[in-house]
Amino acid sequence: MASKEQRVRLLGTLGSTFAYRVQLALTLKGIEYEYVKEDLKNKSPLLLEANPVKKKVPVLIHGEKPICESVVILEYIEEIWPENPILPKDPYERARARFWAKFIDEKIVSACWTAYSTQGVQQAKALEEAQVALKALEGGIEGKFFSGENIGFLDIVANFIGWWMGALGEAANIKYYDAEKTPLIHSWIQEFRNVEVVKESLPSRDWLVAFFKGHREALLATAISS
Amino acid sequence: MASKEQRVRLLGTLGSTFAYRVQLALTLKGIEYEYVKEDLKNKSPLLLEANPVKKKVPVLIHGEKPICESVVILEYIEEIWPENPILPKDPYERARARFWAKFIDEKIVSACWTAYSTQGVQQAKALEEAQVALKALEGGIEGKFFSGENIGFLDIVANFIGWWMGALGEAANIKYYDAEKTPLIHSWIQEFRNVEVVKESLPSRDWLVAFFKGHREALLATAISS
CATH class of the missing domain: 1.20.1050.10 (Glutathione S-transferase Yfyf (Class Pi); Chain A, domain 2)
Structure with a gap:
């Protein structure tokens, strides 16, 4: 099981509205994370390994586990860190x-x-x-x-x-x-x-x-x- | 708040793989529901009212509340009727x-x-x-x-x-x-x-x-x- 205390990395780029979704959710929740800036013209081995199917940002790496697709990441963040909820309760x-x-x-x-x-x-x-x-x-x-x-x-x-x-x-x-x-x-x-x-x-x-x-x-x- | 006991209706068509998703989830969970067969060439007022944005099946109507988009409906079903879970726990x-x-x-x-x-x-x-x-x-x-x-x-x-x-x-x-x-x-x-x-x-x-x-x-x- 994933734990809250594990290292959190976000692979993103400044120009990506999808990476910004994750960045904003992490900030609103007050979660500390490392931002790993990707160059999409020269993708890092870390990105290619973390998202072999789509090879796109954002990827959230929690501990060693990569989560891909911005909306999927938002749901994951809400489940792991339920404090300061972003989704309605109902x-x-x-x-x-x-x-x-x-x-x-x-x-x-x-x-x-x-x-x-x-x-x-x-x-x-x-x-x-x-x-x-x-x-x-x-x-x-x-x-x-x-x-x-x-x-x-x-x-x-x-x-x-x-x-x-x-x-x-x-x-x-x-x-x-x-x-x-x-x-x-x-x-x-x-x-x-x-x-x-x-x-x-x-x-x-x-x-x-x-x-x-x-x-x-x-x-x-x-x-x-x- | 929605309650488990309210009437459940599924607007669908036999040819829709998306409506079948909802049908299968309801069946796996053992939830009783009414299947309302839609004619997509002549959409019912109920469908147009329940899904005014996309005008598509499936729509799940729980009580009087319509839920649209098959994957969104699956998540809703899992949240309202958590018994016999369909999503993994982790x-x-x-x-x-x-x-x-x-x-x-x-x-x-x-x-x-x-x-x-x-x-x-x-x-x-x-x-x-x-x-x-x-x-x-x-x-x-x-x-x-x-x-x-x-x-x-x-x-x-x-x-x-x-x-x-x-x-x-x-x-x-x-x-x-x-x-x-x-x-x-x-x-x-x-x-x-x-x-x-x-x-x-x-x-x-x-x-x-x-x-x-x-x-x-x-x-x-x-x-x-x-």
Whole structure:
């Protein structure tokens, strides 16, 4: 069995919204950990060994045991360190949070990513999908944050919307959402950015925009030449 | 709070591998429920109201509360009715099960579905992806079943591989896997089909093949005409 006292390492990169989920959960829980910065262009033997199937960050290594997939890691963290819970207590509310977390990954992150990495008609279609999905997600907001007055599991998962989405949009010169059409998303974004531990830990906007600008140019060049 | 004694309804269809996940979990737990058969060509007001975001089966309605997304429903069932557990007890083993469940949906179901609904080069590429993913999934098998000697969460999720995949393959006249290349998957399929409650509850192979043949013809006709 895993014990709370074992060494905790997080393999991540500054540009990863998924690694940031784990970072934020660990910080909110007050768990000490070592951040192992990965270079995705030259993945470390540790990453390849810890996540041989997907070879992606984040990976949480607890003792010697690697846990992969950001949402799976969040559930693991909640089970090992139940203090300062991030998931609601009620099973139905937990199910709602998990439903919307899946929705964010399947419908929002993926449409925003497609819009960012394409042009023309394909981009316009993905943008439309992202906006429809963001509107639907407003149904998941139940207070100041997704599950009420405190930041939790779904807010952590939604960090993409709270920070990354804006940087991706700026890098690709597109607008993912309209504050007037999705006012609840808009105010959630402001609330999210105002949380002290979030403010202190987010990568700088300038750095993120520059990172994604470079990344997008490389992506489009590959798409054109292939 | 939800109580165990409330009415349990499952909105599903015979052809859905996702609805079958919930059906199997409820049966393994010995939970009484009403099966509400949906016609996906003419969705009921109950389904549209219970799952307004995705409008898909399965939906579990517990009392008056709807829970959507098959894997989310499985977690909910485990939390409400912890007797006859389907998830492993150890948090690390639970994380492993959740990781592979996500992998099955993202890599195997989706590649098999693409291969089934396309032709030519696109089909060949998806088939190759499905085979690579099935090989990787062998790393998730830890005994007779995925998590040891008893059928559990991951076996339930993998029912697609245990039954649906063969029917889809026959309907599309393609072979998704090679018993010699993925012997562990092959023996898992046999074990899965031999479980008494599985044997008693699977839809008939002939019905499933006929269903998917018709469905595939309609899909290809749409693809050609669009």
